[in-house]
Amino acid sequence: MTVFVLVSGLFTGPHVWQETAARLTAAGCEVRAVPLGGLGRIDGLDGLDGLDGLDGLDGKVSDPGAVTDLESHISDVVAVIDSVGGARGEEIVLVGHDYGIHPVLGAADRRARSVARIVYLDSGMPQDGVPALAAVPDQLLREQVMLLAAEAGKGAAAELPPPSREEWRLWGSVAGVPDEALDRLTALAEPQPLGTLLQPLRLTGAVTSVPFAGVLCTGSGSSIALVQARVDFGEPAFQALADPRVTFFELSTGHWPMLSSPAELVRTLLDAAAGRGHRLTPANAAGPPAHLRPFPLDVPEAPVERIGRVDLHLPSGDRPRPAVVLVHGGPVPAEARPTPREWPILTGYARYAAGRGMVGVTLDHRLHDVTDYGRAAADVVDAVERVRADPRVDADRIALWFFSGSGPLTASWLAAPPSWLRCLAANYPIMAPLPAWGRLGSAFHPAEAIAHAGDLPVVLVRAGLEVAEIAATVEEFLDAAKEHGANIEVVDVPDGHHTFETVDPTDATREAVRRAVRTVLGHLTA
Template sequence: MTAFILVSGVFTGAHVWEETAARLTAAGAEVHTAALTGLDGARPAAGARVDLETHIADVVAVIDAVGAAPAGRDVVLVGHDYGAHPVLGAADRRPERVARVVCLDTGMPQDGVPALTALPGQELRARPAGPGATSGTDGELAPPGRDAWHRWGSTAGVPDTALDRLTALAAPQPLGTLLQPLRLTGAVAAVPTTGVLCTGNGASIEAVRRLVDFGDPALRALTDPRVTFFELPTGHWPMLSCPAELADVLLRAASGEGHRLIPADRAEPPAHLRPFLLEVPAFPRERHDHVDLHLPDAGAPRPAVVFVHGGPVPAGAVPTPRDWPTLVGYARYAAAHGAVGATLDHRLHHVAHYERAAADVAAAVELVRAHPRVDPDRVALWFFSGGGPLTADWLGAPPAWLRCLAATYPVLAPLPNWGLADSRFRPADALAGAGTLPVVLTRVGREAPEIAATVEGFLAAARECRANVEVIDVPHGHHGFETLDPTDESRKAVHRAMLSVLAHLTA
């Protein structure tokens, strides 16, 4: 028999698990919910401080109580969003009693990192916990109103009645639970782990695979055969939107099923490091700080195309994006047509880093424009993938020298799990200020649904404000088709996009 211990996330308690727990019980499992102090009816003692260690102790107490019952059961800990932090902490203290940890629509908590880092874009509008509160971590974070839950994750699929109840029963989150770093001894590394990703909230197994392929050592553990993954096509609260499907996934996870990220064969490079689909000659390259310029065979100042990579890309990725075959291939292809091709590295290492990435791009553009081989009045910007939100600054108020903006398989709105719903990085909202700026958008037919939805939203906004958008379709192309799909269809799309951008530069 499997004994599940279910741990809820921010502002919530055992009530969110009722339907899922009923289905697990009907399948023959034993189910327990952890009452987290200050959130789920368990009030702290007078003057006591509630922090992450408090919640870890709450979960450990349930593990000990379950472990004291008759033996022969596998204990599976399930943590939803913030709940993964006390779950990992508890498993680290009782590794011999835990058969598996399940992280439900959340990143893998890391030693020394507070839960708040997994909640980018959230402002801590804390209120004092009471007369005894003495420090910045002793307050409480007020729960969201009914129409503000999307700040904490997509509510896709949640019935109105369930959303009403979620709001009515929400409790303030003790601030110390979000700000206190998680402390792990390393014992939890031996416990098998499953990640359940909700695609409607912007997460996917393919996105995790891409991050692993970038070579971040911190993510290497995700290729361990004891680590499995599942996807659910729903928003951030699957226990409310699809409890039956969630229960089935939890049962399968407990039995060791799930998708595994097999480490990349060293004879086969990861997708982003495979050869560019076009054979293009190398041109002289100049390296300036975080910018590379690929210079054409021409003495006079030439137009320039600045290629902006996507992300997030881990800070330790090697090689860095400006040396990736796709970016270098595009830059050389531009140089082959008489334009300066520029690639750059920007610091989008986490979805919370868009502001500093935007500053890096702006600085790179000025460096390119100041180069003596560049005509500063004829520049195009070309964005890829997760770099798409960075287009908003340029679309909203395009400078006169910006002759064209291109975007290839772009993410054109922050995904729900990024926590950036009210940020400035929303290209569709900026389009009204684009005027006649030409936009060349390359769209792939085999795009992830959550990214495709942002593109469709952008195009709907473009139609409404009559923006000058040209769409180039690659019907059978995947995200990153330049190295994944070396087909005639893909080559024609790259060629057509390049000629269109260059035509706007020379018009």
């Protein structure tokens, strides 16, 4: 028999698993929903079908005077594993949602021989020595936790208050969650003990022997394709994800699939327990990854001069020329080699521009994490200043061309376009923070900034087969652009995916690239 041990995330307890537990039980599985210390309230659960009588809901509640931290939550999960024991041949599958993956990994590390599989349910990838707070994407929330921790040192309560109904979205997408379920989630939410967020996770390495599955909720902005891209970048922490014992699943819902899609979640958990699912491809095993495949057009090389983080692809001739500054997307791990300014997509556009008599510019900026947008924005400003100061560049004729995850960086240029900025372009951009990113701050919301763009020409190259969550940010931006009468032209690639230049090297792609380049360069020479 498969025994599912379900561990919930921040502010929550066993109640979130009500329908999931009932469906798993009906499928012939045993279920233990773990009440974590300080969060395991069972009052208010009377009459919840599928939870009544479940082992693990035996009234276990922490001593109100006890200190609750990550280690105590790990002990809670270990106790449930030990209570199952495996004497009857049970296969224990640990499921950690959100924060719950931290105590799950800690417990599996201590009981690796007793655990058949771990399921990461729309969670991060905790590492040894890193506290759970590091997985909170929203910088303002992290700062709030640190402030509360400082106050707790002066005698204040050492806990983080639960979100209001409207604040849940800051902790993960609530897409698909019915109103009544969101109401109950709010009513039963409890303060999160700060020690559970601040105490580092300690792992011996034993947990690496346990197979695992990742369940990605696309409404949060996650996808198998994005995880594969991280593997392809060569990021060390992601290479283990291409192990054949690791599988992945996608659910088309938000961060709370047990509330929004319980039937689909149960089918996925049963498949995960059986070892089914999508397996990633090791880096370079199937040829070059998407970001290193050839540019779709045959463009001649141009002389290249490197200045700091900037590469200038130079046309022939001595007089100052307009410049196209190409801004790569991300986040891109700092260890990625080659670095983005050498990727074929960007060097292809740069050479194309040089062949048309313009200076093509590629650069590296430090967008290594979603928390790095401020630093990346400063890097782009510095790169543009270097380019404009070069005597081979016409400082009054500059175009900025953004790609993918650099979309939020367009906001500051749209909000106050300088006179020398003759065109702003964006290919398959992410034009708003994805749900799992948290708040980026007012400086990175292009849909708000477009109201101040004036007559600045904006060229947006849209992939028809874009990821739904990214496409939604583009449509939000275009709606705002229409409302404010912005000077915008859309180049559509109906059958194109994200990074269509290398993923879909078709005649339609080549024509879209030519049209986009003609449009951007036309604004530089007008």
